[in-house]
Amino acid sequence: MPTDGSLVTLAHRLFQIAPGFACILRGADHVFEFANDGFYDLVGQRPLIGKPVRVAFPHPELEELIRLLDQVYRTRRPYAGRAVQLLVRRGPDAPPEERFLDLSYLPIPGPDDDAAGILAQGYEVTELVRAQQALHASEQRLHLALEAAGEGVWDWNIADGRFSFSERGRDMLGYGPGDIGARLEDWVAITHPDDMQRLQDETMACVRGRVPTVLLEYRVRNRQGDWQWILARGAVVERSPEGRALRMMGTTVDISGELETLHRANFDTLTGLANRALFREQLEHEVELSRRNGRPLALFFIDLDRFKEINDLFGHDAGDALLCEAAERIRDCVRKSDMAARLSGDEFTVILTELDSATHASGVAQKILHALARPFDLDGKEVSISGSIGITLFPADAAGTGDLLRNADQAMYAAKKAGRNQFRFFTPAMQEDATRRLALLRELREALPKRQLQVVFQPIVELAGGRIVKAEALLRWQHPERGLLRPAAFMAQAEESGLISEIGHWVFSEAAAWARRWTEQTGATFQVSINRSPVEFAAHAQAPDWEALLRDLGLAWHSLSVDITEALLLKPSLAVENGLLQLRQSGIQVSIDGFGSGYSSLASVKKYDVDFLKIDQSFVREADTPGNARTIAETIVLMAHKLGLRVVAEGVETAQQRDWLRAAGCDYAQGYLFSEPLPPEGFSALLAAQGRA
Structure with missing residues (x-):
């Protein structure tokens, strides 16, 4: 012991x-x-x-x-x-x-x-305490720095579920100290339902150590009840010896303003679709992806038929409403994985990815056409449009994005040229046609300065006396290689390029000058009529000062007449009303060209104070065959006279047609029976011969 x-x-x-x-x-x-x-x-x-x-x-x-x-x-x-x-x-x-x-x-x-x-x-334990103090001081400095930088700081004690959010973070969302509890579930509860699962998945991936940090954009409900976009960053800062996450810290910053700026930079402000910049970026990405995975893609170019007409007739607000509705219909026709974009004006595009075959692209195109064909309600007015769609495939048709864009545009033009309300797949022949059209447009720009354009005049005869009393000015292009071209061969390019205004003013000047000369030659007011394109009545078109030109020439009242199409009178339009009013104030009369072939009524004609109706030549041509053509023409003459309008019959080629029109009371007629369109000098000679007779 x-x-x-x-x-x-x-x-x-x-x-x-x-x-x-x-x-x-x-x-x-x-x-x-x-x-x-x-x-x-x-x-x-x-x-x-x-x-x-x-x-x-x-x-x-x-x-x-x-x-x-x-x-x-x-x-x-x-x-x-x-x-x-x-x-x-x-x-x-x-x-x-x-x-x-x-x-x-x-x-x-x-x-x-x-x-x-x-x-x-x-x-x-001095070193341990000082290390903890240094860590706490560091955390405090970081906290203060982040607060000063405008970021909220959050701290999640994983073991007991306690969650704290800094004062700056609460202010960011408009919450006071006691508005939301101190548990994690209290803060999760204000997360947008669509973002909840993503938030949980990415956070748990960090907690379990599969990723070192979490970086997540999602929406939370602020104190005003609105959804606010935030960016959360976080990491696990403490684990147990066994690796179990004990504590997680991070920051939160309001990115609503940045997202709004980003949205404005990448999305069309009117329709909400991707804009041109985002579309080009996505197309390049999808082309590269298609190269890697071998799955083809399709590119659509969609143009709304008759949109410019609707926009001019109803105004820009109605046009914008139609574009928004059309964009929504197009978006509903494609998958979420596909992209619909608005390039500009009434031009849209769609990228279809991972196609199994061209049949899928055809089905989507047909679906879009059906959707666009349904009537649109524009502030109580029902209007209808259609779409023309061009389709090109990668890699079958093109090697890169530039070729795809060009091909889709050419295919769309082919669909429009074929009659609209249809789709066309790109073919190599379309490239040749596009090249010709571009060359024609380039040459058209030079046609006026090079004096290749000319005006010819077709007589208009007074049926009662058989004398030439008026003329219609018709535009021709003496092409150096293709010969004499009528407006149908180049008018579309003139309208699309904006050259129509310059050309139209030149034609008016020529017509006015010859109207003065023939007035002097005949000793009576000799009226010349010109055709004016609907594009020249557009709200944004620069109105020419024709009144000053007529005043400088000393022309009598009603020496000029302007022919317009029925389509302009389909629905009321401030631009059209102002344009017609300006013509009448300038002493210019108005006639409706090709009346009876469109949708206008005599009531709408009278509302716009029109002077002449030109009966469409189809009624004159078919008058000699069984049918209703003659009856319709005679009815037009009768009703026009009751409204105080005078009638011109177009396309008169036989004596029989002239005789029944005279018997029906038609006032004037023009056509090859009387004369083909003549150069000014030939027309002067015709008038001189009439004078001698």
């Missing part, structure tokens, strides 16, 4: 080799009986054994520790403290040094169950 002395010696040895510090204090004065090397390392080398604590450490900063020793000795209850702050002097004259200790005071029982002394032991 070991003696008491040997036990004490053994205990001293154990305390000496034990980690941390230890000392034994005896009696109510806490006299040092033992101190291990760890204790001397803490307080510095000095005489301690046999001295009371107050003598060994006569420093006021240790008063609280001594009070705790007194308490343990008196109550015989142990004391334990974590990270207890202590100011230690490592020498009598040394300055105090801050230390942090995890320590415990254990009462040593005496013979009568009283405390004989106290065992003080523990560990210095």
Whole structure:
């Protein structure tokens, strides 16, 4: 059996080799009986054994520790403290040094169950505490920096579900301190339902260590009840030794403004479809993807037939409403993986990806045509349009995006040229046709300066007396290689390019000059009529000052007449009304060309104060065959006279046609029976011969 002395010696040895510090204090004065090397390392080398604590450490900063020793000795209850702050002097004259200790005071029982002394032991944790303080200070600095940068800071204690959001973050969404709870589920509850699963999946991927960080854009409901886009960044900052995530921190920033700017940069402001820039970027991406996976794609060019006419007739607000509805119909016809875009005006495009065959593209095109053919309601007015669609395939038709765009445009033009409301797939022959059209447009731009355009005049005869009293000015192009071209061969290019206004003004000037000459030649007001394109009545078209030209020429009232199409009178339009009013104020009369072949009524004609009706030549041509053509023509004459209008019959080629028109009361007639269109000099000679007769 070991003696008491040997036990004490053994205990001293154990305390000496034990980690941390230890000392034994005896009696109510806490006299040092033992101190291990760890204790001397803490307080510095000095005489301690046999001295009371107050003598060994006569420093006021240790008063609280001594009070705790007194308490343990008196109550015989142990004391334990974590990270207890202590100011230690490592020498009598040394300055105090801050230390942090995890320590415990254990009462040593005496013979009568009283405390004989106290065992003080523990560990210095100064470095750990300072590291934690540095980490906390770093977190605080980061927090302040992020707050100053406008980012909200969040902290999720994964173990207990507590979730805190900084004041800046709450302000970002308009919430006060008590508006939302302190649990994660309270904040998840304000997430947009469509973003909920994505938020959960990407967050858990980070928690489980599959990705180092989470970076996520999603929507949350702000205090006003609106959905607000935010960008959240986060990472796991603390894990257990087993790798289990314990804490996650991150930041949140409001990106609503950035997304709005990005949306404006990539999406059409009117229809919400992708704009030209985003479309080009997506097309290049899809072409590259098609090269890698071998799955073909199709590109559609869609042009709305008659949109310009609707826009001019009803105004831009109605036109915009039609574009928005058309865009929605097109979008509904394609998959979410496909892209619909608005390029400009009434031109749309669709990218169909991963096609199994061209049959799929045909089905989508037909679906779009059917959707566009349904009537549109424009503020209570029902109108109908159609679409022309050009389709090209990659890689079958093209090697890159530039070729695709060109091919689709050419195929669309072919669909429009074939009668509209249909689709066409690109063929190599279309490239040749497009090349010819571009060359023709380039040559047309030079035609007027090079004096290749000319005006010919066809007589208009007064049926009652058989004399030439009027003429219609007709445009011709003496092409250097293709010979004499009628307007049908080049008018579409003139209208699309905007050259129509310049050409139209030149034709008017020529007609006005010859009207003056023939007035002088005949001794009576000689009227010349010209055709005016509907494009020249567009709201944005620059109106020519024809009144000044007529005034400078000294022309009599009603020396000129303008022929317009029935389509302009289909629906009321401020641009058309202003254009017709300006003509009448300039002393120019108005006639409806090809009346009876369109949709206008005599009531709408009278509303616009029209002077003449030109009966469409189809009624004159078919008058000699069984049918209703003659009856319709005679009815038009009768009703026009009742409304105070005069009637001109076009395309008269036989004496029989002239005779029944005269019998029906028709006022004027023109056609090859009387004369083909003549150059001005030939027309002058015809008038001279009439005068001599």
